[in-house]
Amino acid sequence: MASAYVYYKGDALPAAPPPPPRAPDESRRRVSGTEPLVSQQAGKKRASMPTVPPYDKRSFHDQAAPAAGHEQSDEATLKHGRELMGRGRADEALEVLKHISPQSACASLALTLAARADADRGDLDMAAAEVQRALEIDTPNEDAILLLGVVYARQGDWPLAVQQFERARYVSPTSALVSFHLADAYRHTGRAELAAREYRTTIRKLDGHPPDTLLDGVAVVWLRETCQRQLESLPQLT
Numbered sequence: 559m560a561s562a563y564v565y566y567k568g569d570a571l572p573a574a575p576p577p578p579p580r581a582p583d584e585s586r587r588r589v590s591g592t593e594p595l596v597s598q599q600a601g602k603k604r605a606s607m608p609t610v611p612p613y614d615k616r617s618f619h620d621q622a623a624p625a626a627g628h629e630q631s632d633e634a635t636l637k638h639g640r641e642l643m644g645r646g647r648a649d650e651a652l653e654v655l656k657h658i659s660p661q662s663a664c665a666s667l668a669l670t671l672a673a674r675a676d677a678d679r680g681d682l683d684m685a686a687a688e689v690q691r692a693l694e695i696d697t698p699n700e701d702a703i704l705l706l707g708v709v710y711a712r713q714g715d716w717p718l719a720v721q722q723f724e725r726a727r728y729v730s731p732t733s734a735l736v737s738f739h740l741a742d743a744y745r746h747t748g749r750a751e752l753a754a755r756e757y758r759t760t761i762r763k764l765d766g767h768p769p770d771t772l773l774d775g776v777a778v779v780w781l782r783e784t785c786q787r788q789l790e791s792l793p794q795l796t
Contacts, residue, residue, distance in 0.1 A: 632658055636668055643671065648678035666696030673705055677712070685709050700729040707739060716746040734763035735774060738781060741788065750792050757785040 635657055642651040652675045658668045669692035677685040686709050692702040707722030723740040730736050741756030761782055769779035 632662055632664065636664065636671065639668075639671055639675075643675060643678075646678070648675040651675045652679075666692040666699050666702065669695070670699060670702045670705060673702070673709075677705075677709060682709055682713055686713075698729060700726060703729060704736060704739065707743070711739070711743060711746075716743055719743045720747055732763065734760050734781060735776065737763060738785065741785070745788065745792075754789060754792050757789050760785050 635654055639651045639654040642648075642654060652672060655668055655672045655675070658665070660669075662668065669688045673685040673688035673692065676682075676688060686706065689702050689706045689709065692699055693706065696702070703722055704726040707719045707726060710716070710719040710722060720740070720743045723736060723743050726733070726736045727740055737756045737760040741753045741760060744750075744753035744756060764773075764778050764782050767773065767778045769777070769782070771778045773781070
């Protein structure tokens, strides 16, 4: 069975109005959020970790530290970006996010959302660079850790994907989605026993959720059935 990718924090947000106009010399800030990725082009090479570029001028502007009082409008900007991502409008989301400064206290969250938007557009190299920068700013950013693992998985670099998913499990030990991704990564690296353990762990973490419940936009019934099918593909361990 071909692998299926599931993404973290895909909860829908109410539509938010575009951010208010700003004076030319105003700084720009940013807010939080992530949305599901869409299926990507295959075969892209992973961005080299030692050569992560600075903030891309297309996405973020280097400006002076944002003035006090603008955080709320920056949060509205990011919320609007999240809403656009929820509608599958990645290009428009990036245009909104470019108004957020890297000096913002929320820069890590904005970079993570921009990375998801770039991944939706098929630019996995840029997505990897942005999410790595997000982690430089905020190491415990669980969404960024999981997203980096997903990007590595899409690039076919399963050993690095395993490393990130294991980090995500440490940060979010109760997350069923993290266990699901980790199980898939173990399976792709030939670690069948660990894969079976994580698929079972995913099922256990789903206990108590009605089948039609959405966890970060993913149906519990789909996750459970997918785990069961993968376990059946490892008959020697079941």
